[in-house]
Amino acid sequence: MSFEMETAPHPEQLRRVAIEPVSRVEGHGKVTLLLDDHNRVQQARLHISEFRGFERFIQGRPYWEVPVLVQRLCGICPVSHHLCAAKAMDQVVGVHRLTPTAERLRRLMHYGQILQSHALHFFHLSSPDLLFGFDSEVARRNIVGVAAAHPDIARQGVLLRKFGQEVIRVTAGKRVHGTSAVPGGVNKALAVAERDGLLKDIYDIIKWSREAVALTRRLFEQDPDTYARFGRFDAGALALVRADGAMDLYHGGLRARDVAGEPIFDHVAPDTYDDYIHEQVKPWSYMKFPYIRSLGPDDGWYRVGPLARMALCDFIPTPFAERERKAFLAFDDGRAAGSTLGYHWARLIEMLHAAEVIKDLLQDEQTLGTELMAEGARQGRGVGIIEAPRGTLIHHYEVNEEDLVVRANLIVSTTHNNNAMNQSIREVARQYFDGRELSEGLLNHIEVAIRAFDPCLSCATHALGRMPLEVTLVDAGGHTVDRALRDPGEAC
Amino acid sequence: MATPAPRLKVATTSLAGCFGCHMSFLDIDERLFELLEHIEFDRSPLTDIKTCGACDIGIVEGGVCNAENVHVLREFRSQCRILVAIGACAITGGLPAQRNHLDLADCLREVYQTDPGTPGGRIPNDPELPLPLDKVHPIHEVVRVDYFIPGCPPSADTIWKFFTDVLAGRTPTYPHGLIHYD
Numbered sequence: 051m052s053f054e055m056e057t058a059p060h061p062e063q064l065r066r067v068a069i070e071p072v073s074r075v076e077g078h079g080k081v082t083l084l085l086d087d088h089n090r091v092q093q094a095r096l097h098i099s100e101f102r103g104f105e106r107f108i109q110g111r112p113y114w115e116v117p118v119l120v121q122r123l124c125g126i127c128p129v130s131h132h133l134c135a136a137k138a139m140d141q142v143v144g145v146h147r148l149t150p151t152a153e154r155l156r157r158l159m160h161y162g163q164i165l166q167s168h169a170l171h172f173f174h175l176s177s178p179d180l181l182f183g184f185d186s187e188v189a190r191r192n193i194v195g196v197a198a199a200h201p202d203i204a205r206q207g208v209l210l211r212k213f214g215q216e217v218i219r220v221t222a223g224k225r226v227h228g229t230s231a232v233p234g235g236v237n238k239a240l241a242v243a244e245r246d247g248l249l250k251d252i253y254d255i256i257k258w259s260r261e262a263v264a265l266t267r268r269l270f271e272q273d274p275d276t277y278a279r280f281g282r283f284d285a286g287a288l289a290l291v292r293a294d295g296a297m298d299l300y301h302g303g304l305r306a307r308d309v310a311g312e313p314i315f316d317h318v319a320p321d322t323y324d325d326y327i328h329e330q331v332k333p334w335s336y337m338k339f340p341y342i343r344s345l346g347p348d349d350g351w352y353r354v355g356p357l358a359r360m361a362l363c364d365f366i367p368t369p370f371a372e373r374e375r376k377a378f379l380a381f382d383d384g385r386a387a388g389s390t391l392g393y394h395w396a397r398l399i400e401m402l403h404a405a406e407v408i409k410d411l412l413q414d415e416q417t418l419g420t421e422l423m424a425e426g427a428r429q430g431r432g433v434g435i436i437e438a439p440r441g442t443l444i445h446h447y448e449v450n451e452e453d454l455v456v457r458a459n460l461i462v463s464t465t466h467n468n469n470a471m472n473q474s475i476r477e478v479a480r481q482y483f484d485g486r487e488l489s490e491g492l493l494n495h496i497e498v499a500i501r502a503f504d505p506c507l508s509c510a511t512h513a514l515g516r517m518p519l520e521v522t523l524v525d526a527g528g529h530t531v532d533r534a535l536r537d538p539g540e541a542c
Numbered sequence: 543m544a545t546p547a548p549r550l551k552v553a554t555t556s557l558a559g560c561f562g563c564h565m566s567f568l569d570i571d572e573r574l575f576e577l578l579e580h581i582e583f584d585r586s587p588l589t590d591i592k593t594c595g596a597c598d599i600g601i602v603e604g605g606v607c608n609a610e611n612v613h614v615l616r617e618f619r620s621q622c623r624i625l626v627a628i629g630a631c632a633i634t635g636g637l638p639a640q641r642n643h644l645d646l647a648d649c650l651r652e653v654y655q656t657d658p659g660t661p662g663g664r665i666p667n668d669p670e671l672p673l674p675l676d677k678v679h680p681i682h683e684v685v686r687v688d689y690f691i692p693g694c695p696p697s698a699d700t701i702w703k704f705f706t707d708v709l710a711g712r713t714p715t716y717p718h719g720l721i722h723y724d
């Protein structure tokens with residue numbers, strides 16, 4: 051089955067336009083458009099063009115290596131993979147409740163991650179489109195241009211990200227690819243001096259986060275038609291929520307609503323996720339297309355990430371962010387809450403929430419405790435689910451009696467959003483392109499839509515792909531180094 | 543008033559890497575603004591320039607895992623005076639090279655066809671998808687490389703040392719604490 055504009059009936063008669071690589075996103079992807087003689091878009095696709103092999107090559111590794119290994123999927127959100135794998139491995143070592151200190155330190159690391167990733171995404175990657183305009187000059191459309199035109203905004207962005215990275219460093223041991231989360235707990239306590247160093251800056255961080263939320267709200271207020279309409283479509287949503295319905299980005303049960311906002315399921319325990327979610331494969335992308343089983347692939351797709359979390363939670367358990375959530379949902383009769391660019395506003399509300407949670411955790415004496423590890427009875431299966439910056443992240447492992455991983459299944463946030471991203475580029479093509487000569491600025495509209503999801507195309511390339519042709523790789527001296535095979539069957 | 547020296551042009555790219563080396567580059571934090579007085583970016587995931595122009599420095603993260611990586615790497619080599627391999631993946635293939643001891647066909651079938659969560663799946667084969675190589679290669683096996691900055695990722699201080707040395711006209715060197723391989 052495919053959607054309108056997903057597959058053109060006679061592609062050979064159409065003109066191809068490619069956006070390659072998609073820039074100011076993380077990872078490797080490209081967009082192809084097929085146009086007819088009247089410049090009407092007949093097909094629009096976001097392809098994930100790289101593959102790796104994580105799910106396969108962690109098989110045979112001892113389970114305790116996995117949290118440090120899998121984070122190399124992604125350098126922007128390594129903490130999400132690190133913690134999600136650790137949560138799955140907690141179950142493998144039979145630990146269903148961490149010590150209070152370990153739980154707090156892992157949460158601190160995670161909310162530091164949310165803060166730094168959201169700041170990076172907004173300030174370093176997306177803000178040039180929003181501050182200068184979608185079709186502004188290419189040379190200026192980057193963080194360097196922002197630093198020249200709006201030095202305060204750029205500086206705050208850099209310092210917000212720095213703070214999040216420092217929270218990660220003191221809890222994980224390293225800013226990128228830390229090592230502290232281990233099956234059953236953490237291996238590093240927080241020193242008083244480390245805590246005090248962060249506390250000193252937290253009030254500035256909260257203040258700047260509030261200013262950032264106000265900035266996105268102003269963008270919507272100034273141009274509600276563009277902001278609320280751009281690439282807009284209705285979709286279902288999926289996220290974790292706490293037992294009382296509050297937003298919780300570290301732990302909870304799965305909640306899903308359909309396109310009309312009606313509940314599909316609620317408080318689903320993480321280890322039964324595979325009863326509810328399946329994935330579809332399409333020949334033109336290495337990234338799979340997940341869907342809710344009871345609705346099937348055509349109707350069961352959904353959005354994850356800030357927009358979905360804002361809509362699904364009953365409330366945000368910190369005061370400033372909760373006030374902003376209400377303003378966001380109320381804006382223009384809820385029109386911001388379903389728009390692609392609404393992701394930016396929702397994301398910054400979460401950044402503010404993360405800053406508030408970090409403050410609370412730093413002021414909690416139990417965070418400074420030294421009881422770090424818990425124990426239990428060994429099991430063969432573990433499923434971890436966490437709300438990563440970009441949305442729901444699922445890690446599922448089976449471990450044998452020799453402590454080796456025998457099966458791994460990872461569904462990353464960007465994969466959940468695969469169909470939603472494709473839907474939004476089709477929508478933008480429909481709204482802005484039809485019949486017009488495609489300029490660079492118009493094409494950037496497509497990327498603006500993709501960037502709103504903050505896709506982590508790096509995370510999304512964990513699966514392996516196939517080579518439909520043959521290439522030979524020759525080194526600088528003319529010697530054949532490698533050959534790609536024509537058909538996977540031949541490799542057997 | 544002396545005319546400022548022209549800025550060095552710097553291009554960066556991620557091949558089969560995780561972007562962690564780029565993140566570590568951004569971990570120079572506020573020093574970024576100081577650096578921007580001396581460099582400007584060409585093609586990079588941070589800009590919308592899609593092909594590499596003539597540059598002074600090209601920084602490559604990640605190894606070579608498909609035909610597109612080969613193409614981008616050769617473009618960088620031909621356009622950049624100094625080519626730098628940053629991080630374990632570019633230097634040795636890194637973690638993605640773990641797949642080198644596996645049979646690609648088995649992996650494909652397992653991920654796309656026999657996985658119980660993907661009923662009726664097929665292996666993606668659209669011509670828009672670049673051709674994977676059956677092994678992941680470090681970049682020096684494909685092009686000449688001028689400098690290597692080890693680490694997974696190298697720390698921000700190491701990357702900063704690289705830039706300050708090059709901007710001062712020195713050969714980059716790293717004292718003991720700045721070189722590590724984790």
Ligand code: SF4
Pocket residue numbers: 122125226558559560561562563603604628629630631632636637693694695
């Ligand atoms: S060297 Fe490490 S940090 Fe750099 S791209 Fe490879 S896995 Fe990521």
